[in-house]
Amino acid sequence: MELESVASHAIEVLRSLGVQHAEVSVGVGKELEISVREGEVELVKEAASSGLSVRVMVDDRVAVSSTTDLARDSVAAFLARAVDMAQISEPDPMAAPPDPSELAREIPLLALFDPRTDRVNADEGIALAKRAEAVAFAFDPRITSSDGASFSRSSSHGVLATTGGFLARKSGTYQSLAVQAIADDADGKKRNGSYWTGARFFEELEDPEAVGREAALRAIRALGSAKMDTGVYPIVFDKDAARAIVGLVAGCVLGDAIYRRRSYLAERVGTRIGSDRVTLVDDPLRDRGPGSRAFDGEGRPVTRRVVVQGGTLESFLLDSYSARKLGLVPTGSASGGGGIPHSSTSNFYLQAGDVAPESLIAGIEKGLFVQRMMGFGFDPVTGDFSRGAEGFLIENGQLTVPVGEITISRNLDEILKGIDAVASDLDFKTAISSPSFRVDAMTVGGA
Amino acid sequence: MASPLSGLPGSPIEPAEAPFVTGPSAIDDEILGQLLRKALERGGDFADLFFEYRRHAAISMEDGRVRSVGGGVDMGVGIRVVQGSAVGYAYAESLELNEMLAAAQTASRIAQSGGGVAPVAIRRLDLKNRYPVAAQVVDVAGADRVALLRRADAAARAEDPRVVRVDASLVAVHKEVLVCSSTGAVGYDIQPMVRIGVAVVASDGQRTESGQSGGGGRFGLDYFTHVSPEAHGKEAVRVALVNLDSRPAPAGTMPVVLAPGDSGILLHEAVGHGLEADFNRKRTSNYTDRIGQSVASPLVTVIDDPAIVGSRGSINVDDEGEIPIEHRLIENGILRAYLHDRISATHFKESSAGSGRRESFRDVPMPRMTNTLMLAGEDDPESIIRSVKRGVYAKKFSGGQVNISNGDFVFSLTEGYLIEDGKLTAPLKSANLIGNGPEALTTVSMVGHDFELSDGMWTCGKDGQSAPVGVGMPTVKLDRLTVGGTAV
Numbered sequence: 001m002e003l004e005s006v007a008s009h010a011i012e013v014l015r016s017l018g019v020q021h022a023e024v025s026v027g028v029g030k031e032l033e034i035s036v037r038e039g040e041v042e043l044v045k046e047a048a049s050s051g052l053s054v055r056v057m058v059d060d061r062v063a064v065s066s067t068t069d070l071a072r073d074s075v076a077a078f079l080a081r082a083v084d085m086a087q088i089s090e091p092d093p094m095a096a097p098p099d100p101s102e103l104a105r106e107i108p109l110l111a112l113f114d115p116r117t118d119r120v121n122a123d124e125g126i127a128l129a130k131r132a133e134a135v136a137f138a139f140d141p142r143i144t145s146s147d148g149a150s151f152s153r154s155s156s157h158g159v160l161a162t163t164g165g166f167l168a169r170k171s172g173t174y175q176s177l178a179v180q181a182i183a184d185d186a187d188g189k190k191r192n193g194s195y196w197t198g199a200r201f202f203e204e205l206e207d208p209e210a211v212g213r214e215a216a217l218r219a220i221r222a223l224g225s226a227k228m229d230t231g232v233y234p235i236v237f238d239k240d241a242a243r244a245i246v247g248l249v250a251g252c253v254l255g256d257a258i259y260r261r262r263s264y265l266a267e268r269v270g271t272r273i274g275s276d277r278v279t280l281v282d283d284p285l286r287d288r289g290p291g292s293r294a295f296d297g298e299g300r301p302v303t304r305r306v307v308v309q310g311g312t313l314e315s316f317l318l319d320s321y322s323a324r325k326l327g328l329v330p331t332g333s334a335s336g337g338g339g340i341p342h343s344s345t346s347n348f349y350l351q352a353g354d355v356a357p358e359s360l361i362a363g364i365e366k367g368l369f370v371q372r373m374m375g376f377g378f379d380p381v382t383g384d385f386s387r388g389a390e391g392f393l394i395e396n397g398q399l400t401v402p403v404g405e406i407t408i409s410r411n412l413d414e415i416l417k418g419i420d421a422v423a424s425d426l427d428f429k430t431a432i433s434s435p436s437f438r439v440d441a442m443t444v445g446g447a
Numbered sequence: 448m449a450s451p452l453s454g455l456p457g458s459p460i461e462p463a464e465a466p467f468v469t470g471p472s473a474i475d476d477e478i479l480g481q482l483l484r485k486a487l488e489r490g491g492d493f494a495d496l497f498f499e500y501r502r503h504a505a506i507s508m509e510d511g512r513v514r515s516v517g518g519g520v521d522m523g524v525g526i527r528v529v530q531g532s533a534v535g536y537a538y539a540e541s542l543e544l545n546e547m548l549a550a551a552q553t554a555s556r557i558a559q560s561g562g563g564v565a566p567v568a569i570r571r572l573d574l575k576n577r578y579p580v581a582a583q584v585v586d587v588a589g590a591d592r593v594a595l596l597r598r599a600d601a602a603a604r605a606e607d608p609r610v611v612r613v614d615a616s617l618v619a620v621h622k623e624v625l626v627c628s629s630t631g632a633v634g635y636d637i638q639p640m641v642r643i644g645v646a647v648v649a650s651d652g653q654r655t656e657s658g659q660s661g662g663g664g665r666f667g668l669d670y671f672t673h674v675s676p677e678a679h680g681k682e683a684v685r686v687a688l689v690n691l692d693s694r695p696a697p698a699g700t701m702p703v704v705l706a707p708g709d710s711g712i713l714l715h716e717a718v719g720h721g722l723e724a725d726f727n728r729k730r731t732s733n734y735t736d737r738i739g740q741s742v743a744s745p746l747v748t749v750i751d752d753p754a755i756v757g758s759r760g761s762i763n764v765d766d767e768g769e770i771p772i773e774h775r776l777i778e779n780g781i782l783r784a785y786l787h788d789r790i791s792a793t794h795f796k797e798s799s800a801g802s803g804r805r806e807s808f809r810d811v812p813m814p815r816m817t818n819t820l821m822l823a824g825e826d827d828p829e830s831i832i833r834s835v836k837r838g839v840y841a842k843k844f845s846g847g848q849v850n851i852s853n854g855d856f857v858f859s860l861t862e863g864y865l866i867e868d869g870k871l872t873a874p875l876k877s878a879n880l881i882g883n884g885p886e887a888l889t890t891v892s893m894v895g896h897d898f899e900l901s902d903g904m905w906t907c908g909k910d911g912q913s914a915p916v917g918v919g920m921p922t923v924k925l926d927r928l929t930v931g932g933t934a935v
Contacts (some may be wrong), residue, residue, distance in 0.1 A: 009522040037532075037729060042813060045536040046553050063515040081518075086480060088506075090513040122556075145730040182731050182852055190733050196822075224855070230699035253810035260509070261612045261648045261655065319784065340515050354669070375857035376846045377879035379656045381648060386696075386879040386931040388857035405855045407931025408881045409698065428682025445698035445881070445931040 027337025039146035135212030167301030193218025255322025274416030284346035291431025353422030490560030512533030578665035626768035658686030662902030696932025711918025724791035759903030818917030824894025895922030
């Protein structure tokens with residue numbers, strides 16, 4: 001079934017039903033999920049799915065719905081129900097789609113679909129996962145069990161069509177390989193080390209050997225983990241933990257958060273929100289980028305945007321609705337085509353610095369290296385941040401003993417202003433990414 | 448807030464609407480048998496079919512105006528073949544026989560033993576209804592559902608002039624599941640759900656803070672006669688205003704008193720996940736091999752109860768077609784049981800599974816909690832607070848997480864108070880609390896007589912699958928827990 005024709009047909013049906021504005025998204029996808037544990041296959045899951053979702057606007061009233069049934073008759077009946085549903089909504093002219101003149105005309109060609117990934121079969125996935133797990137077990141006799149290794153891949157094709165005349169296709173692949181290794185500690189506790197690799201293109205995956213080795217290393221290095229003393233210390237965030245901090249900032253620069261008054265950055269455009277080391281970029285046009293998109297969820301063109309430049313907040317990321325609410329110009333940052341469009345980041349990252357990650361701990365007399373965080377302790381309205389942490393004590397410029405069952409806290413505004421060094425180890429395995437960085441001080445809650 | 452879970456009227460009268468149950472596409476015993484035979488044609492210990500029909504209706508209101516109305520139907524069948532602990536899984540998003548057979552064939556590839564296993568005769572399970580609903584919210588006229596949100600919105604705005612923004616949402620679901628395994632047992636259930644949420648932002652010109660309130664469960668419209676939309680609106684405002692006066696929370700290890708109700712999230716994270724038997728089968732949980740041992744203070748008894756009328760976590764049949772029963776997980780501090788799905792029950796030679804749950808037909812089942820509760824003790828809640836010289840009173844939470852292996856858990860405080868000399872004094876800014884499951888529960892020194900079930904708002908995530916759950920507990924004192932504030 002051709003996605004374009006299903007989408008165009010749906011738009012025609014909606015026009016005939018008297019709908020002024022609509023977006024239709026039609027997609028198909030397939031997935032493979034493998035897990036192995038202690039050398040044995042635990043799960044092989046394979047499936048294909050399809051779906052159509054629609055947002056209709058009738059007399060400025062909005063309704064959204066979705067279906068997995070793409071047969072023509074079913075789609076027509078489904079669309080009629082969606083139009084009926086709009087009657088109980090309330091008129092909201094700001095929910096209108098972009099003017100047709102604002103829609104993307106040229107769609108940039110981005111490398112987001114890897115036919116090699118698309119072809120990975122169950123046997124190949126099993127072999128990769130088994131190899132990664134075997135390396136973890138062989139790494140050290142103290143690795144006593146495993147939560148297993150998993151491989152998954154997904155492929156998708158989707159078409160967005162709008163009553164404004166937009167029609168374009170997007171396709172993508174992604175796969176990941178993960179291992180979780182467990183070591184038994186002296187006090188009866190178990191220590192887990194996990195590591196994963198992920199990419200749109202098969203050739204960009206790290207070797208299964210590297211993944212297994214790193215997972216095992218992390219479990220072994222956590223042996224003997226203890227609390228550290230409560231106090232205020234300099235903190236170095238490993239890039240996996242650093243990414244989570246960048247993700248919190250991402251949530252606070254979105255138009256939806258701003259007009260809903262759910263961001264501590266709402267009134268801060270043009271002001272300093274971080275140290276001069278903090279430059280944050282949203283780039284939808286990266287080849288192979290996990291968060292890349294050639295057009296946004298409303299059909300607008302997209303572009304690379306520096307959101308924070310040297311510590312100064314330059315702009316928010318806006319879809320049509322949030323831009324209208326705020327009296328600003330949309331930035332082509334909508335996702336959710338076929339549903340309620342909402343502002344979102346694409347590939348959002350903290351720009352790399354020029355120092356090696358190892359150098360971040362140099363000169364710290366006593367501090368904390370954070371490898372992993374837990375929990376959801378962040379209030380976007382105030383910026384207050386408090387999460388569980390695991391990592392290593394830094395003493396006299398060296399990582400010494402593993403620490404855990406502690407919290408780290410400070411307001412995000414102060415955290416960003418306290419970033420005094422950014423490393424060069426940025427990678428793009430996730431849509432939100434960050435190099436390792438150092439914060440001058442945070443409160444550690446511990447013993 | 449009062450518990451809505453008492454005195455429910457009526458018996459189940461929801462009509463079936465899933466096409467696999469009623470109408471021309473209804474699945475009969477012949478088709479069930481055919482699919483199971485296909486699934487097991489290469490062998491396997493057992494197979495199951497999970498048919499699911501889910502119709503939802505959602506309304507979101509922003510600042511007094513309906514932003515969107517949504518709804519839709521999702522339907523399909525998940526087919527699983529199990530050999531030992533290996534699972535083959537596939538699904539079809541339709542009831543077309545050829546598509547279902549193709550999924551059965553994909554799932555069948557996991558098995559290598561060759562010999563086909565003949566499923567036994569199909570028989571229907573007789574289920575008790577733990578959530579009889581007279582009028583499902585999903586079927587209430589759109590304008591009437593909007594009116595519920597408008598009541599919440601108006602009550603919040605009228606409460607205080609410092610309220611600067613109110614958002615509210617209402618989601619209702621009608622779900623039908625039909626599970627048939629190669630044992631021949633067929634479980635069929637209608638699982639209604641409603642959830643209302645109100646979020647408020649308040650500002651006094653100096654500070655801006657937020658507050659939320661939500662609730663619901665496997666109820667119909669009657670939920671709102673137990674807990675009104677106005678009550679949720681006012682509660683969200685109350686929390687926001689409390690937070691306008693909040694001061695930085697302390698940092699460090701100190702006594703923590705958990706308020707009744709929502710604090711049950713501590714049990715869910717600190718012990719519940721670690722007792723899910725898949726982690727113990729894989730020996731990745733820190734509760735592995737500890738059945739019969741002391742893992743908590745003798746004051747602590749924890750149960751998982753799937754049968755609380757109307758509760759968000761309740762189920763009449765689990766997603767593997769087993770009838771769930773109450774599990775005593777920890778009794779007077781002694782670890783008694785894990786939560787099992789079929790695979791782990793077979794592994795541990797346990798007779799009862801019943802804790803197998805999945806997010807949808809697209810997902811494999813695994814051991815999950817339903818309603819996880821700590822039973823009441825004998826202490827007076829006031830005297831529990833009075834017993835603390837300096838500590839934290841934890842009342843509301845936004846969520847939690849656990850590291851299964853080392854047992855460390857966190858939960859995020861959204862309303863808390865400093866306890867000084869036995870009295871609640873200043874409200875505290877949001878902070879994380881962190882502890883270690885087995886260690887934290889051994890420091891439980893007082894348990895109140897005031898058990899409360901949390902109003903239905905919790906969703907549990909595991910391996911990327913979410914499931915509605917319930918929690919509840921009385922006032923509890925932990926002698927030592929680490930508070931993640933900024934004040935040293």
